[in-house]
Each structure stands twice: as C-alpha cells, then as structure tokens.
Amino acid sequence: MPSQKPSSGYLFVNKTPGLTSSDVVIRLKKKFHLDSIGHTGTLDRFAEGLLILPFGDYTAFSQLFLGEDKTYYAEVELGKKTDSGDLDGVVSEKWTEEQTSNRKKELHWSAQFLVQELAELLGWKVQKAPKISALKVDGKRQSDQVRSGKDVKEKERPIRIERVWDVSFSEDRFCFRIHVSSGTYIRKIVLDLAEKWGLPLVLTRLVRESIGKWTLLGAKTYMETEIQDAKRWQDVLVLPARRVNADEKKAVIHGGYVWDKLPKADETGFYFLEEGTDEIVAWCVYQGRSSHLPYRYSKVFFNPTAKIMFSI
Template sequence: MGRRRARGRQISGVLLLNKSAGMTSNDALQQAKRLFYVAKAGHTGSLDPLATGVLPLCFGEATKFSQFLLDADKRYRTTYRLGAYTTTGDLDGELLEEVSAADITEAQVKEALKAFEGDIEQVPPMYSALKHNGEPLYKLARQGIEIEREARPVTIYHIEMLDFRPGERAEVDLDIRCSKGTYIRSIAEDLGEMLGCGAHVVKLHRSESGPFVEADTLTLDELREERGEELAEVLDHHLLPTDAPVQSLASLALADSSAYYFRQGNPVMDPQVYRIGDEGDMVRVFAEDGEFLGVGVLDDEGRVAPKRLVVRPTAEN
C-alpha cells in the first residue's frame, strides 16, 4: 500500500510569525499551517507558552534548511521577578519558596549580571525539551523525576538592564543577545541564586532570530483577518523565499549544464568556487535563471557538492 500524501498545498517559503502568549510553538505552527493550507511545515526552535515574539516557520522545501535557524543567535527582552523560586523558572510553574527582595539594589543586580557576559557554562533546566533516553526532560519533571544534566557552553553577547523596580518582589527588565541553546529561565534562576532571593521569568519576548526581526513579523490574528473567507493563496505574498534561512551564505550561480548534474546529486566544477570561499564552506546554489537549487559544499578541487537539494514542484507532488 502506497504512502498517503499529506493534505495541503505543495508550497515552499518562510513565514515570520509573532507568536502570542499562552500557546506552544507547535500550536502556532499548526494554526499557521491550516491558514496557508500547506502540506508540510516546521518551526525553527520552540518558544515557551509564556513567550511571545519571532518564530520563523518553514513551509515545504524550506524545512530542509530550518537547522540553520535553530543554530542561529537569538535576542530577547525579558522581565525577571526577584524574591520567588518556581518549579519551572517562570511564571507558569508552581511557587516553591518566597524570599523578600526588598534589600536588593539596582547596583547589586548590575554587578551580578556581569557574571553572565561572554562564554559561560549553563545547566539546562529540567523543564526543557532536551531528551533523556528518548524522553523529554519536561515530561520527567512533571513526574517528579530529576535527571543530572551536564553544563553546556553558551555565549551571552550582550546583556543589559533596561529597568529595575525595587520592592519585596523586585523586577528587572533585560535585553539579552545570545547563542543558540541559551536558556533565559536558567539565567533568571542563576541570578536569583547569586542575589540570595530567587528569581523567575514573568515575561519573555524574542525580538530577533538569526537575521529576522520582530518588525517583519505577523500575528495569527492578522493573518486570519487578511484571509477572511478567501482562499489560502491570498496570504502567499507574506512568504520569504525558500533560501531565506541560509541567506547569510555566499551564493553561486551555475551554468545550465552544471545545474543539471548538481540537481542529480553530483559535484560539479565551477571557476567561481576558488573566488567565493574555502574548502568546506557552504554556499547557496542557483541556476542561471535564479532558481534556488539548494546548499552545496566547496572542495579544494574547484567543485561544489550538493548538501541539501530543493525538489522542484510538479503536478504530482
């Protein structure tokens, strides 16, 4: 029995969604998928239900390049509340302990934040999507099971206090630009430990994801309003090109004869290879007419070998 085809349109591109609070990233993905009536879609790194902001969604062939956005740097605006520990490190968790933060000063917080600048080691929280023996840690945490986690290296490129509101439950607004895999909740918990009063996240907004910024995003409500009773095609103008996740890579346009063999999965020679990069570099590869063929890897013999190929849409697929 043949494999059943996924329902929906065979379209490719990237949607820059501004996720609302209260929904999971997968909930947002599924709603966008229905709005665009697309057969295949994936997101590029989860945001907690509490969180809002930039969530790039990849449709169709663009899903092949989602890893580039998973690995990209991120930027967040967040609010930490001092004086309370929670099970999850954020507002959605159960309250574990309260300690007055009335004596904590802005100067103390600024001094403590210096410890998070640059390359640091961070222990992932139990309430995370990381897996242990195939099981997400958050599922184990809900069962009261705690697993020892190894610290991981992350980089905090920029951490700045935007505002400080003193009191029993003092609050700190921060702007943080960081590498992939950084847990903003873990920074809150570690900061709370350093100050001796506990801390957790009460607001979290992703303002940048790789090259994408919140000014270019759309909410699900905006998309619903625009579509109305129209067909899904009315929304297609919002999609960025399939190569948007890899736009930071150099580009290489192949002659038609070379493009044919590249599409078949074969390395091809091209005189531009020596000019655009070094052995092992990845590049975006295009046909002469501008069609995006996929991502290739350069070698030291002047060739580019396919790494991820885009499948041309046909009437059958």
C-alpha cells in the same frame, strides 16, 4: 487576479504567550494547507517573539538558523519563585513584601547593583538546563519525570552571554535585554541569580527579539499571518551563487557536477541558480565532500517551487 500561492518560503511569526511553538506550526499548516513547516528554534509556552518558520522546500535550510545567536527582552518579578523559573511553573516559594524589601536592603539593591551583577554574566559559561524543560531523557520529557519525583541529572552545555543592556527596575521587578548564544535558557539565568542573591525570582515575560540578523520587526501573529507574507531566499538567506545554464542544470539535477567558476569556500555553502530566473537548483557545501569531488550536494531541487528531487 490573485497572486499565486508560494509553495516554499519563510514565515516570520510573532508567537504570542500561551501557545507552544508546535501549536503555531500545526495551526499554520492547517491554515495554509502546507505539508511541512520547519523549526528554527522553539520558544517556551509562556514566551513570545520571533519564530522563523520555513515551509515547503525551504525546510531544507532549517538547520542553518539553529546555531544563530538570539536576543531577548526579559522581565523578572521579585519575591516569587517557581520550579521552572517562569510563570508556567509551580510556585515553590513566595515572600511577603516586607521579606523582599529587607533582602533588597541587604543586597544594597540599586541600578548600580543590577548593572554590575548582570555584567558578571558575560562570557563563556557552562549552563545546566532547567530541570523543568522539554528536553527528553530516555524518550520522556524531563519535566514530567522531575515532577513525578524521579531524580534527573541536569544536562550541561556551553553557552556564551555576549551582552546585557537596557537594565531597569521598579519596586517589585527588573527588566533587561540580553544577547546570548543558541541554546541558552534565560529562565535558568534567572534561577541562578535567585540562588546567588538569596532572593526568590521568577521570569514573568520573555520576548525573543532577534535570531541572528533577523528581527521581530514586521513579524505578525499566526492569526494575522498570510501566506503571501512569506519571504523568499533572496530576502532571508543570501549565499554565494553560481548561475547554471540549461545543460548544467540538467547535469546537477541528475547528480552530475559543475567544475568551473565555483564560488569561494563559505561555511554555509553556495547556491546553483537557474540562469534567467534565479530559482534555486541546488544548495551545495564544501565541508564533508569527497576528496575527488569539487563540492557536496546538501539539497538538489528538481524545481525549487515544487519538490526536492533528492538529497545526499
């Protein structure tokens, strides 16, 4: 007898180059006949790697992944530059092998040079988003406006570069792994290095290997993914929990409160779980609650494998 199709869960997908994150979502919704799939951090079209896609009721938890650190594997080609910093962009500069070789000699190009230069990236910084990006300005894609000739001010955001390692190089490229805060553009780092070194660079491969503690290991392409691959909350997002009996559950789903034996304060919140089944009844948080109430409901589930009854 075939197992029952889950109506909620997390899909860990290995996005392949050439598809946008939205392409993957649309194809999976169609493939599995799903009403909703959430985003937890997009990837550029040329990039590949981990997408965590909650569906059904678990889309309620999408926001919890957005602020997580990311790790990437990057490959960079020397002697070529595009307006976007990656291979999807328009080539704006291309050097001969001789030009590239001469500049490398001037820079004293070596493993030591690369390690030292990349080490200088570490710490908190303010990063200007690439002009060629999917960010919206006045409701329109920034990249479209820039390529049409409009002068667009680059948006700035604080980022943190935690670690750079596995640095290697060959005659015409170099590679590295990097651990960064959410919202960091790796191709902008490459564009900035190109400007600093006076050497055209282009990001030729970018693989997202992890989001927070969740890794690419075991993730499948959207074509390989099956709905039964979906992970439940117990496998992905474990929070402090308080189990509720039938009377308490009834009170919760009708907007009442449970006052005793609550978990200790946690910035992510806690679950009310149904006694006996450990199904999620509600996701609660302490932040933003009214002073006279013990917690705030972020999501209340009438049935965590069916529909959300209401949200507050």
